[in-house]
Amino acid sequence: MSKDNSNTIGIDVGGTKVLGGVVSERGEILATARRDTPREGGKALTQTIADVANELSKEYPVESIGVSAAGFISSDRQTILATPNIAGWNGVNLVQELKQIIGNRIVLENDANSAAWGEFKFGAGRGRKDLMMLTLGTGVGGGLILDGSVFRGAFGIGAELGHIRVVPDGHLCGCGIRGCLEQYASGSALMRHAREAINASPDLARNLLARGDGTLEGLKGHQITEAARDEDPVALAAFNTMASYLGAGIASLCAVIDPSCIVLGGGVIDAGELFLSPTRKAALSLIPFSGKHPYPEIVPAELGNNAGLVGVADLSRI
Numbered sequence: 001m002s003k004d005n006s007n008t009i010g011i012d013v014g015g016t017k018v019l020g021g022v023v024s025e026r027g028e029i030l031a032t033a034r035r036d037t038p039r040e041g042g043k044a045l046t047q048t049i050a051d052v053a054n055e056l057s058k059e060y061p062v063e064s065i066g067v068s069a070a071g072f073i074s075s076d077r078q079t080i081l082a083t084p085n086i087a088g089w090n091g092v093n094l095v096q097e098l099k100q101i102i103g104n105r106i107v108l109e110n111d112a113n114s115a116a117w118g119e120f121k122f123g124a125g126r127g128r129k130d131l132m133m134l135t136l137g138t139g140v141g142g143g144l145i146l147d148g149s150v151f152r153g154a155f156g157i158g159a160e161l162g163h164i165r166v167v168p169d170g171h172l173c174g175c176g177i178r179g180c181l182e183q184y185a186s187g188s189a190l191m192r193h194a195r196e197a198i199n200a201s202p203d204l205a206r207n208l209l210a211r212g213d214g215t216l217e218g219l220k221g222h223q224i225t226e227a228a229r230d231e232d233p234v235a236l237a238a239f240n241t242m243a244s245y246l247g248a249g250i251a252s253l254c255a256v257i258d259p260s261c262i263v264l265g266g267g268v269i270d271a272g273e274l275f276l277s278p279t280r281k282a283a284l285s286l287i288p289f290s291g292k293h294p295y296p297e298i299v300p301a302e303l304g305n306n307a308g309l310v311g312v313a314d315l316s317r318i
Contacts, residue, residue, distance in 0.1 A: 007030065008022075009023070010114075010316070011312070014037060014085075015037060016037055018052055020034070021309045023310055027121060031056060031059060031060060032056075042088025050098060065316055067312065068312035069089075070112075073156050077109060077156070116131060116145055118307035118309075120145045123307060130148075133145075136266035141162060163181065164252060166249050197235075244278070246279050247279050247284075254283070255288050265300070276300060
């Protein structure tokens with residue numbers, strides 16, 4: 001096993017778990033360690049991150065550690081300005097606090113940026129100079145790699161792609177604005193689209209509901225995906241609605257960014273071409289001057305839930 005100085009540690013901080021891994025220069029995860037995320041957040045969470053790093057460092061000494069977290073990160077990659085799901089962490093200079101505990105070089109990065117970098121270096125974006133990534137989970141995370149560098153914006157909060165407005169006066173988003181893309185193209189949105197399709201066609205929906213406990217409340221996202229694979233018309237309608245909104249958002253983003261590659265990640269991608277194909281169709285039909293210039297490729301992510309961990313471990317080398 002490789003224990004040379006080229007290895008780094010990546011730590012992905014989520015609302016329920018802190019997952020760390022030793023990552024080689026080739027993007028291989030050599031060892032992992034996990035802790036539950038302390039509910040109180042704050043200094044308890046900072047210490048938990050340090051515990052994960054120390055456990056991994058005993059077997060694989062490293063010079064740098066990358067930490068990936070959801071939220072707004074300052075442009076100097078030192079401070080968590082605001083985070084939606086973790087208590088006691090707003091305004092915390094995490095890099096300074098961790099250095100005092102473990103002494104290593106620490107790099108802090110937004111989780112979506114980390115995932116985008118992981119796919120750019122080791123996943124679906126290998127060999128390219130630019131990449132736009134959308135992660136479709138509870139919300140819609142966004143990351144941009146432009147000319148081989150992470151785009152962070154002037155204040156560190158750029159590429160919040162899930163918060164472009166696609167429906168004027170639409171559903172209220174957690175960011176305070178109505179009609180954001182993540183209200184229409186996230187895993188949570190898929191459930192809403194499914195409920196609307198079920199209400200519109202209750203007789204057709206019996207087979208879909210039977211995959212759960214027979215009620216709307218008992219229906220899960222993976223069951224909608226399984227039903228769509230089996231060509232259930234109501235499940236397919238939900239996916240097609242989501243694809244139409246996502247395609248519209250992608251088309252607008254392409255008018256500004258013009259990426260060569262768009263990587264889609266998150267659990268919704270498990271549906272494969274059932275979702276990707278209508279998304280491509282919607283996006284390419286709405287891109288300005290359609291048919292008069294090259295189109296970006298729209299491809300599924302390859303690294304799954306490890307993208308952020310691998311990506312931030314690699315970013316800690318830079």
